[in-house]
Each structure stands twice: as C-alpha cells, then as structure tokens.
Amino acid sequence: MLSRAVPDPQVEIRARAWRRSLVSDGRSLVGRLRLSERSLRALLILLVVDIFVVAPIAQGETLPALRPVIHSIVLLSGMVIAFRSRARTAAVVGMLAVVGLVAHWAYHVHPTVLLGLADTALSLVFCGFITGVVLIQVFGAGPITSYRIEGAVTAYLLIAYSWALAYQLVALSDPMAFTFGAPLHPQTLRFRLLYFSTTTLTSVSYGDITPLNPVARSLAALEGMIGQLFPALLLTRLVSMELLYRQQRGRA
Numbered sequence: 001m002l003s004r005a006v007p008d009p010q011v012e013i014r015a016r017a018w019r020r021s022l023v024s025d026g027r028s029l030v031g032r033l034r035l036s037e038r039s040l041r042a043l044l045i046l047l048v049v050d051i052f053v054v055a056p057i058a059q060g061e062t063l064p065a066l067r068p069v070i071h072s073i074v075l076l077s078g079m080v081i082a083f084r085s086r087a088r089t090a091a092v093v094g095m096l097a098v099v100g101l102v103a104h105w106a107y108h109v110h111p112t113v114l115l116g117l118a119d120t121a122l123s124l125v126f127c128g129f130i131t132g133v134v135l136i137q138v139f140g141a142g143p144i145t146s147y148r149i150e151g152a153v154t155a156y157l158l159i160a161y162s163w164a165l166a167y168q169l170v171a172l173s174d175p176m177a178f179t180f181g182a183p184l185h186p187q188t189l190r191f192r193l194l195y196f197s198t199t200t201l202t203s204v205s206y207g208d209i210t211p212l213n214p215v216a217r218s219l220a221a222l223e224g225m226i227g228q229l230f231p232a233l234l235l236t237r238l239v240s241m242e243l244l245y246r247q248q249r250g251r252a
Helices: 009-058 066-082 087-109 113-138 146-173 186-201 214-251
Strands: 178-180 209-211
Touching (some): 009 186, 066 087, 113 146, 178 186
Antiparallel strands (some): 178 209
16 A cells, blocks of 8 residues: 655745745836836936926026936936846946936036036936837837837937937037027036937927037937937837737737
C-alpha cells in the first residue's frame, strides 16, 4: 500500500511567500504605471499652460515667481515619467532634474550670464532626455491608448520647448542673434523665444522675431522641417501600429 507524501511545511511557506511577492510586484508595477500616466498628463497640462498662458503674461514684468515654479513642476513631472523606463535612464533623468532645479533657482535669485547659460544647457539636455523617453513609450508595441496620444502631443510641445532653449543658448552667446519687435528684459528672453519656437514649429511665424545669427537660422529651418514631418510620420506610425495589433489579436 502506497503512503501519501507529507507536504513539506518549508516548501509551503516558500510558495506562499513567492505568491505574495508576485502579487506585491504586480501591484507595485501597476502603481508605477498609473503614476507615470498621471505625471504625463500633468506634464502635458503644464506645457500647455506654460506655452500658451504663462509665456505671454511673463513677457512683461508680472508674475516673476510663477516662472521658476512652473519650470520646477515640469522638471519633477518629467522625472516621474522616466521612472517607467530603465533604472539607468531614470537615474540620469533624476540627476539632471535635481541639478537643473538648483541652477534654475540660482539664476532666478541671482541672474548672471554664466548661470543663465548653465540653466539653459541643463534644461535643454533634460528636455532632450524626456522627449526621447516619451517617444519610446509612444512607439512601443501594443494598442493605441490615450496614454500614447497624450505622449505624442507632449513630445510635440517638448520639441518646441527644447528649441526655445537652444535659441536661448545662441542668444546668450550672441546678443545680436535675434531682433525683437519690443524691448527685451533678460529674464523674459526664454518666453519670447518660446513664442518664436512655437510659431516656427507650426509654420505660422509672423516675422516679429527674426533670427540673424547663422546658427539661429539653421535651428529655425530645422525646426520648421520637423514641424512639417513630425505630425505626418507620427500619424503613419500610430495607424500602422494599430493595424498590426489588430491583425495579431485576430490571429490569436
């Protein structure tokens, strides 16, 4: 007569611990994804507010404290979005965000040309990283979701923001790089150039700001080209991804 094997209590304990670990990891992953989605939405809203509300107001001398606050929230939102990526990418973005925050507030408190260059360069590198992270998440495999659409719009606005920072680097290096139709205050330079970048990207430039420096002109031409190609390539890519996903789903 065969005797039934007695289950090992240690094996049962390990199995239960493993199941609890899987459930905990799953909940942690879902939590991180939801946090990333909320951060992306927050970043999109902040960019819209910064470009279309704060920038026009801040071109005067009003609301001086609002500018660094908005910029700081943009950096923090971008850092949270990067947590969805690899650990190395998240670490680099986090380090850039912290250093960028320090440089930006230092420039706001004590504006100098050197601090302005450092703040602008760090912000440009940070925006470049975040744009890449968002585009990788947008073009990843899977169905077309609201997260992808929001990410595509966010990436488009980040391109405008990044080019404004590149223009600012040129303008800080060469004060005669641009001609402005109205008197310019040094701390409103970024907002003037953000307006110029947005109108150049969308090809509705009115000519009130004109690039004179050869580098500034090249940047403007490149941004205009990207503004034409990006929506067409993005739409083509998203449609092909959705069709491929539906085909794979139909075969399953």
